[in-house]
Every structure is written in structure tokens, then in C-alpha cells.
Amino acid sequence: MNGKKNFWKTLARQKTLCFMALLPVLMIIVFKYVPMYGILIAFKNYKAAKGIWGSPWLNPVLKNYHTFFKNVNCIQIIWNTLKIGVLTLVFTFPMPIIFAILLNELKGKIYKRIVQTISYIPHFISIVVVCSMLNGFGSTSGFFNDIRAFFGAARVDMNNGSTYFLPMYIGSAIWQGVGWGSIIYLSALSNVDVSLYDVANIDGANRWQKIKHIVFPSILPTTTIMLIMNVGNVLNSDYTKILLMQNSTNMSDLETIATFVYRQGIVEGKFSYATAVNLFVSVICFILVFGANMITRKINPENSMW
Amino acid sequence: MLTKEENSNKIYIGSKVFDVFLIVFMAVLSLVFIYPFLNVIAISLSSNRMITTGQVTFFPRELFFEGYKLLFKEQNIFRAYGNTVIIAVATMVLSLSLTSLLAYVMMVPDFVLRKFLAIFLLITMFFSGGTVPTYILIQRLGIYDTWWALILPNALSAYNVFIYRAFYKGISLEIREAARIDGAGELRILTTIYVPLSKALYATFGLMSVVGVWNSYYEALLYIKDPDRQPIQMLLRKIVFSSGTDSMNDTNLMLASGALNPLNVQYACVVATIGPILLVYPFVQKYFAQGMQIGAVKG
Numbered sequence: 001m002n003g004k005k006n007f008w009k010t011l012a013r014q015k016t017l018c019f020m021a022l023l024p025v026l027m028i029i030v031f032k033y034v035p036m037y038g039i040l041i042a043f044k045n046y047k048a049a050k051g052i053w054g055s056p057w058l059n060p061v062l063k064n065y066h067t068f069f070k071n072v073n074c075i076q077i078i079w080n081t082l083k084i085g086v087l088t089l090v091f092t093f094p095m096p097i098i099f100a101i102l103l104n105e106l107k108g109k110i111y112k113r114i115v116q117t118i119s120y121i122p123h124f125i126s127i128v129v130v131c132s133m134l135n136g137f138g139s140t141s142g143f144f145n146d147i148r149a150f151f152g153a154a155r156v157d158m159n160n161g162s163t164y165f166l167p168m169y170i171g172s173a174i175w176q177g178v179g180w181g182s183i184i185y186l187s188a189l190s191n192v193d194v195s196l197y198d199v200a201n202i203d204g205a206n207r208w209q210k211i212k213h214i215v216f217p218s219i220l221p222t223t224t225i226m227l228i229m230n231v232g233n234v235l236n237s238d239y240t241k242i243l244l245m246q247n248s249t250n251m252s253d254l255e256t257i258a259t260f261v262y263r264q265g266i267v268e269g270k271f272s273y274a275t276a277v278n279l280f281v282s283v284i285c286f287i288l289v290f291g292a293n294m295i296t297r298k299i300n301p302e303n304s305m306w
Numbered sequence: 307m308l309t310k311e312e313n314s315n316k317i318y319i320g321s322k323v324f325d326v327f328l329i330v331f332m333a334v335l336s337l338v339f340i341y342p343f344l345n346v347i348a349i350s351l352s353s354n355r356m357i358t359t360g361q362v363t364f365f366p367r368e369l370f371f372e373g374y375k376l377l378f379k380e381q382n383i384f385r386a387y388g389n390t391v392i393i394a395v396a397t398m399v400l401s402l403s404l405t406s407l408l409a410y411v412m413m414v415p416d417f418v419l420r421k422f423l424a425i426f427l428l429i430t431m432f433f434s435g436g437t438v439p440t441y442i443l444i445q446r447l448g449i450y451d452t453w454w455a456l457i458l459p460n461a462l463s464a465y466n467v468f469i470y471r472a473f474y475k476g477i478s479l480e481i482r483e484a485a486r487i488d489g490a491g492e493l494r495i496l497t498t499i500y501v502p503l504s505k506a507l508y509a510t511f512g513l514m515s516v517v518g519v520w521n522s523y524y525e526a527l528l529y530i531k532d533p534d535r536q537p538i539q540m541l542l543r544k545i546v547f548s549s550g551t552d553s554m555n556d557t558n559l560m561l562a563s564g565a566l567n568p569l570n571v572q573y574a575c576v577v578a579t580i581g582p583i584l585l586v587y588p589f590v591q592k593y594f595a596q597g598m599q600i601g602a603v604k605g
Contacts, residue, residue: 010418016492017411021423024408024462028430031459035435035443052442106332107325117591118336121343124583124594126521128539132546132576133342136349136569141360143345149360179339206317207324240524244547258437265438266528278436286432 042276064276073255081256081281084169084242085234091170093230096181097223101215103182104189105207116186119179130176131244134168135159144168162253165245173238188222189215224296232289235281257281343584350374350573357567373570376557381541382534383578390537393453394519400461401515402508408462409470410496415479427464437528444529455529456519456537466511473507474500510593520583542579546572 011018037052042064044055058064068074099119106112122130137143138158145155158164192214200210239258246254255263257277265274344364349357350373351366361367377383412423435443440459449455477500485495501508523539530536536544557571 007418010416014414014417017414017417018419020407020492020496021411021419024404024467025423025426027404027458027462028426028464030447031440031443031462032430032434035439036433038435038439038442041439041442046442048442048445102328102332105324106328108329111329111332115332115336117588118339120591120594121584121587122339124517124521124587125580126523126539128521128523128542128546129576129580132542132572133346135546136346136573137342139569141358143342146360146363175339175342204314204317207321243524243527244543247547261437266441271438271442275436275438278438282433282436289432 039275039279041272042279044272046272058272064273065280067273068277068280073252076252077255077257077260080254081235081237081258084166084237084256087166088170088173088237089230089234092173092177093227095174095178097185097219099178100182100185100189100219101211103186104215105211116179116182119182121179122176123180125176127238127241128244130172131241134172134245138164138168159245159247160249162250165250165254169241169245184226185219185222188219192218224300228289228292228296231292232285234288235285343580346573346576349567349569350577352567352570354565354567354570357569370570372566373574376566376571377545377574377578380557381545381575383538383541383575385534386536386538386541389453389535390520390539393456393537394516396453396457397460397519398512398515400457401466402512404462405466405470405511406496406501409467409474410492410500412467413471413474414492427467431464441528450529451531451535453530453535456522456525459525460519470504470507470511473504477503506593506596509590510596513590513593517583538579542575545575 041052041055043061044052044057046052046055050056060066071077103112103116106115139145140155140157142158144158149155156164158168196214197210200214205213235257237256237258239256239262242254242256242259243262246259258281261274261278261281264270264277341364345362348362348364348366351369351371352362353368353370356362356367408423411417412420414420444450444455444459449458481499482495485499490498519537521539523537523543526537526540527543530540557566561568
């Protein structure tokens, strides 16, 4: 009772602070929490005139999920999402780590800084620009086909069909992310105790041994945390990019859950259905993050996120 | 069996070879990062004949400015620039001020709602409403097809609040106590002590927010229907990905006659879109890397 009274007393004393937090908190409630409440329409027959609460419940409540899993393309869509997500993770994740280790080994401070600065540039380029470039480079007279021609292969329109989608999608993701992604590992490496290297030199360790025994252990915690975060995002393929790379020749091959949600929900206006599908992915993502973290905690508690 | 000296000699030579290899490798890699930009600029300025025969690499061949002329003549590019700048500045100002307010309040050690606010924010990092519920919200708030739909939802992110708070925590609490004893109110302490002491933070996050807005198209695709209110990325998207051959403008006439390559106008627009970023990049890049480090160390 006393504690409660104290709480209100302190709160009254701190009313300036409360007042300062008021507007930001309101913004978060409106733009973050209200949409969470809006997820309810996944189980309702949403009618704009009746609002979210007033719209009738679906009968059965999980009707949208029945529809989705009965959809002939459902397996294909889930498979596409998984394939793009897993392959992107496998190929993009190690790159910044390798790049950071190599940069760390690079001699010459100024040269190193120049390489670093250049490597960040692609990160600041918008996805529309990247896809515009891919679109041009993949055309028959484009840069990618120049390379093909150089090696004696025939020129093909790489934007036609889905054959070249994955290499272009993943390749551009690496190009954009490798430099920027390396910053976090480099800052972990800059915290390594220099005397470790001195000791290794005295023991006659070679470059590779030093990397293996000093560099790897020092970036392991960062790597684990990044991996957990990335595993959670494995189904959140970059749909803004896929939407741009889709065209009439590859649409059906490249449909992922997120682009499906966009097309069903926004383009076709099936609000409830799209929300239900979106929720399905969110739940799986959530389970993935927790799962990944739990496994890490079992193996090495110090590296887990919580 | 090698003697110890021979062994260390071998390590030394191997290490030198590796160093040289690394220097060359990094030079090649830097070229890979830069070449696409050079190629895009070169193609935007080259003649159709040179482009279709794949002869343009680093430099323009048979210099040709028509792509840029048409871009500026037939597309509303200055309006798109203006729209983007307004949206970017508004988002930045709103984001910096709201984030500062919340982060400051959460930094005060004896504030009773501190724990509650932390959980309140943390939840938003793990759950979100998703595309459609947000879309419905925007419609119901009556800000659909206005710039507010692009500005307001992005004003606050939990992640930024936590980083600001960590940064503020690095400022000695004694300064705050001294100011309080002198009779300064909380808002005054924030604006006259914490904000000036966090210049690096504001430079970094201000820039990041501007770049973020400059580069985003998806929200405009969702919420903006009026072509006159579209930001620059939507204009680029329109030019590159929805080739409209229906209107009989100069661009299409020249395309039909073979005088113009579609890439001339498309890449001219790419250059116009990334130009401002590439121009300021050398001067502000240290703030970006710094921001990532603030996040890495404290976040």
C-alpha cells in the first residue's frame, strides 16, 4: 500500500518527465500498437464501414488459413520464400566476416581506410537504383552479358524468366552489404589485446594460426548475435527488391509470402486474407529467433542474446 | 626438420607473399564496388550504337547528352527532388526531437516509468502489425495520399531510442544534478546540455534518417497515389520499370527511330537519383561509420 502511494507521489513529482514522454509514447501507441491490434482482422471478415472491432468473426475463425493452405500455389510460395531466404543467408552472412578479417590483415593504414570507405558506398544506394542497374546489366548488351561474351557464352536477356534471379538477387545483396556489414566485426577486432599478437609472434605462430587462435575467438560473440538476428529474418526476404525484380515473365516463379501479401492485400484489397498470411510468417519468424537463441544458450550461454 | 630460424624465415616470406596478394585483391575488390557506378554514368552519356554493341565500359563513347535533356524536359524530376527533400527534412526533425525526448526521459535514473517504457519499446522490436493493418491505419487516420503517411510512421524506432539513451548515459549525471540545483527544468537540461553534448549522435542519425528517406520507395508505393507528390525513387521506378510507350512524347519518338537507347534516360535518372548522395558522401562518410560503431558498442 505504502509502495503504491510512493509511486504516485513520485510520479506527480516527475510530471515534467511524463509530459516530455507523452508525445513519443502516443506516436508509438498509434503507429506500432494499433496495427498490432489490427491483426485481429486475420480472423474477421473486415468491413471498412464497421471497423476492426465491429466486423464479424469468420466462421470458422481460421477460414483464411484453410484458404491459404488449399491454394495450389501455397507450397510453391512457401518454398520460394524459404529458398530465397536460406540461400541469401548462407551466401551473404559469411562475406562481411571474411572481408573484415582480410581488412584487419591488410597492411597500410591509409590504403585500408580508402578500401573501407569505398566498400561502404553501395550500402547507401537505394534498392530502386540497384534494381535499375541489374535491369540494365542483365540486358543483352549489358555488363553481365559482356562478361558472358568474354568467356565465350551466348548473350541472353537475364531479366527474362527466373533462371538468373537468384544469382543477381544474392550477388547484389553481397555487393551492397559486405563493406557496411564488416564494420561491426572490425570494431570487435579493434578491441583485441595487442599483446596477444606479440605472444603469438614469440611462439612462432604463422598468419593463419594467429587468425585461427586470436581473430576467430574475438569475433565469435558478435558473429553469434548477428546469426541469431539473421536466422529470425530468414523468411523476411527483401520483398521491396523482389517486387522490383518481378516482371510478367517470372512473376509466378518468384512469388514469395511477402510479395503475395502485398498483391493480395494492397493490390486486390483482400485485407483479412493478406493479414492472416502475414501473421503466419511473423509467428514462424518469432519461433525461429527464439529457437536459434535457445540453441545458442545451450551451447554457450555467454553468446546468447538473452 | 627445419631449424627454428629456417621456420621463422619461411613464415616471414609466406607472410610477405600474403600481404602483396591482399593488397592486389583489395584493389580489385574496390574496383568491383565502384565499377557499376562508372558504367552507369558512362552508358547514360553514350550513343545507342555504342551501347547496343556492348562497347561502353569505364568512359562514355560517342558522347550523347539527349538522355539527360529528355529527363529534365519530360519528367517532373525537380518536383520529385523537392518532394523528397521536404519529406526527408520533416522526418529528420521529427525523428531527432521525439527520439531525444523519449531517450532523455528513459535515461533519468530515478524516473518511475523507466522500466515500463523500456518494455513498452522492446515489444515493438519483436512484434509488428504488418503491411495491411498499417495500411488500414493510414487510411483511417485520413493521411492516405499525403506526405504524413511517409513521415509519421517512421518518426520513432525503438532501436534508435535505446542508442540515444546509451549515448546520453555516457554524459556525466553530475552535470545534470548541478543544472537542477541551479533551477533548470528537465526540458531545459535536455536542450541546453544533452543536445549540444551529443553533436556526433545527431549528425549521424540526422544523416541516416535523410538517406533512409531519400532511398525509400515502398511506402510511397503503398500510400501515395498522386503522381505530383511522388518522391524521387518512385519517379525512377516509373521510368525504369513501367516503360509506357503509349504517350507520343519525344522520348518515345526517339526510341522508335533508334536515336535513343532506353538506358540513356533510365541511367540518366539513376545518376540523378544517386548524384546527391555520392556528392556528399566523401564529406559525411565518417559520421556513418561512427553511427554504426555507436550502435555496435552500445546497442
